[in-house]
Amino acid sequence: MNLPARFLLLGLLLASSGALAGPAVLLFPALGRGTGVFLQGRVLKEAPTRGSSVLSRNLRRLTAPNWKGAKVEVSFQGLTTTVTSGDDGNFEVTLQPVPGATFPTGFYMAEAKVAGASAQARVEVVSDTTPFLVVSDFDDTLAVTQVVKKAKLLESAFFKDSDTQEVVAGMSAFYGCLKAPTSPAFALVSGSPLQFVPRVSAFLGRHGFPPFALYLRDLGPGTLSNYKQPAIRRLLQQFPQPVVLVGDSGEKDPEVYAQIREEFPGRVKAIYIRDAGHAEDASRFKDMILFREASDAAAHAATSGLANAECVATAFPATAPTVEKTAP
Incomplete structure (x- = not known):
């Protein structure tokens, strides 16, 4: 077994x-x-x-x-x-x-x-004047899950909770600085099971993330793939604002977000992908920002008018962020 x-x-x-x-x-x-x-x-x-x-x-x-x-x-x-x-x-x-x-x-x-x-x-x-929505992944984007390693993934799923799950350093500060000029609204679309809504909510609160709407996966044979797209499509159909998509390279976030960008021309302001492994193929990240440290993503967002530059400088004072080159 x-x-x-x-x-x-x-x-x-x-x-x-x-x-x-x-x-x-x-x-x-x-x-x-x-x-x-x-x-x-x-x-x-x-x-x-x-x-x-x-x-x-x-x-x-x-x-x-x-x-x-x-x-x-x-x-x-x-x-x-x-x-x-x-x-x-x-x-x-x-x-x-x-x-x-x-x-x-x-x-x-x-x-x-x-x-x-x-x-x-x-x-x-959400006010009609809200500048954009942030649609974020959870595992290996906000919480360290190590999805690319099955044993570590199972350890995280079964032996961790909101108190012991490791947070991805700097991501709450990055999200807190996203202001252009006012704060966006946040939605979390994740493959984590919907039964973990209380656990995920407690984790986000514990680590100082902004308030999130939660759209988690209903586990079953029909949700083994293509489970994020329906939730993201519904948000884009419900709200007129553009979106910023944030995920990681460990599984299919780059491909899912590229599909959404193609389906909704002009609606995606930026795509940020945290390097969590499986990042060797640069073609996966075409016109996306691939980053290793949250400070790099924050620096790019500040120069792009998505984040408050003063907030970024305060949140990441000890770093000199360098953004990875956007894939051609």
């Missing part, structure tokens, strides 16, 4: 050993506009308990049974609607203000309730 299968078997044993109790709701942080807010989440029939170890907690998150057919009451800004969860426990809803009104811009809380459980999530209603 291979290592992933062993982890899955252990998780199933844990899930059936009385470690689960009561329902739970996952509601995902989101971006919205004054004209409407699109919310997504999942209902669990039995919520994972805290567990006695990081491994057991992660496995219980991944194996908690979904609740099909749950009646979910979703509320935002005084509006409430009820939806029914699907076969996988997922639910989604678009809430729109009453005719003639708009949602005020800023950060607010949405809530989802089922019988016996509720959850809240932060929603940013």
Whole structure:
């Protein structure tokens, strides 16, 4: 039996050993506009308990049974609607203000309730004057996961949590300096499983990243590839702003982002790719900024008018950033 299968078997044993109790709701942080807010989440029939170890907690998150057919009451800004969860426990809803009104811009809380459980999530209603959106990857872009090494990837997935996962140095400072002239809105589109939304949210908060909307992967046979493009397309269709795409070279971010740039001409202001391995083929990074250190990306963003130069100088005072040559 291979290592992933062993982890899955252990998780199933844990899930059936009385470690689960009561329902739970996952509601995902989101971006919205004054004209409407699109919310997504999942209902669990039995919520994972805290567990006695990081491994057991992660496995219980991944194996908690979904609740099909749950009646979910979703509320935002005084509006409430009820939806029914699907076969996988997922639910989604678009809430729109009453005719003639708009949602005020800023950060607010949405809530989802089922019988016996509720959850809240932060929603940013994005102003039309917001200069751009930042769409970011997570693994090996913000958190050190070492996806190119299977053993390290499994260690990160199962034996790390928000407190012990290593952060990519300088990335929170880089994101904090992205102001042109005001701050952008941030969306995280990642292959991390959606059951890890609480873990990812806690990690981002712990390391001082700006507030993110979270669009994680619903694990299954249909999401082995091409799982990022639908979420990014939806954001580009929902918002008129251009985007800055940030990822890493370890897997397919350069190819995914190149596809998005081709599909949405003129909408992608810049693509930043952190060198996390598999970077030998320069053709993968055509018209992208390949960087090793966050200071290099920040320096490029400052010279391109995407970041505040004074903020960059303050955040990276001990470095003399040199940006890698953009691939031809």
